[in-house]
Amino acid sequence: MRRLIHPALALAACLLAFAGCSESGGDGAVSDRKDQAARGAELIAAKGCGTCHEIPGIDGATGRVGPPLDHMGDRMFIAGMIRNTAENMQVWLTDPQSVVPGNAMPDTGLEADEAEDVAAYLESLR
Amino acid sequence: MMERLWNRKPSIQAPRIVGRLALAPLLALASPAIAASEESTSAPMYYLKTFGPKGDITASLTWGLLAIAAGVSVLMSVLVIVAMFRNGRSSMATPGSPLPIAHPPGGHRWIYLGLALTTLVLIALVIWTMDVLAEIDEPAGEPAFTIEVTGQQWWWEARYVDPDDPSRSFVTANELHIPVGEPVRITLASRDVIHSFWVPALAGKTDVIPGQTNETWLQADREGVYRGQCAEYCGLQHAHMALRIFADAPEAFQAWWDHQLEPADEVPEGSELLAVGERQFRLQCGACHAVRGTLAGGEAGPDLTHLMDRTTIASVTLPNTPGHLSGWIADPQHQKPGTTMPNPDLSGPELNAIRHYLETLD
Ligand SMILES: [Cu+2]
Numbered sequence: 050m051r052r053l054i055h056p057a058l059a060l061a062a063c064l065l066a067f068a069g070c071s072e073s074g075g076d077g078a079v080s081d082r083k084d085q086a087a088r089g090a091e092l093i094a095a096k097g098c099g100t101c102h103e104i105p106g107i108d109g110a111t112g113r114v115g116p117p118l119d120h121m122g123d124r125m126f127i128a129g130m131i132r133n134t135a136e137n138m139q140v141w142l143t144d145p146q147s148v149v150p151g152n153a154m155p156d157t158g159l160e161a162d163e164a165e166d167v168a169a170y171l172e173s174l175r
Numbered sequence: 176m177m178e179r180l181w182n183r184k185p186s187i188q189a190p191r192i193v194g195r196l197a198l199a200p201l202l203a204l205a206s207p208a209i210a211a212s213e214e215s216t217s218a219p220m221y222y223l224k225t226f227g228p229k230g231d232i233t234a235s236l237t238w239g240l241l242a243i244a245a246g247v248s249v250l251m252s253v254l255v256i257v258a259m260f261r262n263g264r265s266s267m268a269t270p271g272s273p274l275p276i277a278h279p280p281g282g283h284r285w286i287y288l289g290l291a292l293t294t295l296v297l298i299a300l301v302i303w304t305m306d307v308l309a310e311i312d313e314p315a316g317e318p319a320f321t322i323e324v325t326g327q328q329w330w331w332e333a334r335y336v337d338p339d340d341p342s343r344s345f346v347t348a349n350e351l352h353i354p355v356g357e358p359v360r361i362t363l364a365s366r367d368v369i370h371s372f373w374v375p376a377l378a379g380k381t382d383v384i385p386g387q388t389n390e391t392w393l394q395a396d397r398e399g400v401y402r403g404q405c406a407e408y409c410g411l412q413h414a415h416m417a418l419r420i421f422a423d424a425p426e427a428f429q430a431w432w433d434h435q436l437e438p439a440d441e442v443p444e445g446s447e448l449l450a451v452g453e454r455q456f457r458l459q460c461g462a463c464h465a466v467r468g469t470l471a472g473g474e475a476g477p478d479l480t481h482l483m484d485r486t487t488i489a490s491v492t493l494p495n496t497p498g499h500l501s502g503w504i505a506d507p508q509h510q511k512p513g514t515t516m517p518n519p520d521l522s523g524p525e526l527n528a529i530r531h532y533l534e535t536l537d
């Protein structure tokens with residue numbers, strides 16, 4: 050009997066684990082988020098963020114003009130001005146001059162939905 | 176008057192003596208499956224698929240020589256192997272006994288035959304090679320204009336010269352436009368060390384040597400973007416000394432030339448940001464960069480009068496986007512360590528103003 054119980058328990062544990070996984074946001078949402086981050090990574094390369102920032106996971110992103118963007122998902126503030134939330138990040142990315150007038154970061158021409166993708170990638174940097 | 180430059184019908188190629196005829200079967204064998212070597216594809220430096228008369232005939236020669244060399248290697252290997260197994264058996268049969276010295280008759284025949292065959296093939300190759308050299312020396316028709324290219328660490332200056340009207344000359348950098356299907360003469364000079372001008376999909380290399388003006392020509396038979404590259408090690412940023420050739424339709428090329436002649440637009444009245452940008456540019460950058468129509472007239476760096484017409488900056492090192500451009504201006508020494516362009520002493524607002532100003536240079 051005992052021998053039978055062990056595999057059964059293991060199976061149940063597995064199922065629970067999977068259930069737990071999909072509970073926290075749903076499988077679809079997770080992969081959506083991943084797709085977004087992947088698109089964001091491509092945009093970051095195309096827009097030249099890496100000429101100014103060191104950004105983990107982006108080829109050639111070794112810039113020293115602005116701050117490094119590692120752990121961006123964990124930071125409290127953006128540019129020391131606004132809280133690091135998803136909406137604020139989109140504001141910063143589409144119009145950094147409105148947040149800190151005159152700062153060296155340009156409007157790189159990101160559309161609203163593109164900024165969302167880039168924000169998703171930065172969010173993933175923990 | 177500029178129509179003359181490209182309305183000419185593509186001229187007929189002088190007949191070639193050896194050329195493709197003889198090598199047609201070899202070429203059919205060797206023809207690569209790799210697609211166009213235009214820059215849009217994954218192999219921008221691939222030189223065996225070409226897009227102009229000069230490259231085409233050289234690539235044929237390359238394939239031909241390769242095929243013959245491969246054929247000779249195979250033939251020789253086979254002969255050696257056959258020889259090894261033909262006479263070996265009798266001596267191997269009785270180990271320890273002295274080798275029989277045999278003089279089979281007719282051995283010299285092989286040598287005479289081999290010598291004659293080798294000589295014939297080599298003579299044919301010499302004729303073919305010299306024919307190709309003669310062919311690529313000059314284009315079939317006289318080029319309508321000249322681009323005077325000056326290589327320097329680590330970028331290319333290009334002066335377009337209309338032989339009939341000096342007032343229609345202008346200077347640009349790194350991105351050269353040519354009319355499709357037309358030969359264009361290119362002179363090559365250096366401001367510092369030896370470079371080499373190479374656009375693999377169109378033509379072979381021509382060295383760029385200080386104190387001397389070399390000449391070459393290009394012709395692209397298909398519209399597109401072709402990557403070029405300095406092909407002679409010239410210092411730290413040699414690898415970042417690339418160029419782009421745009422082969423444009425005749426009308427587009429004429430429009431481009433006409434546009435390049437125009438001076439920069441004046442900064443509009445009332446734009447504080449652009450006024451600051453223009454002034455800062457003149458103070459910080461104008462000693463090295465020219466913007467025609469303004470007081471900025473430097474010659475140590477690329478002419479920026481129509482910077483926004485270029486798709487890349489810093490010799491095809493970075494795409495020309497607001498982000499890359501800002502990053503380049505703020506820290507060129509990080510993007511291209513050792514470049515003549517120094518890191519500027521600019522505040523954030525000044526950097527922004529200058530970039531906005533540069534974005535008006537279209
Ligand atoms: Cu070089």
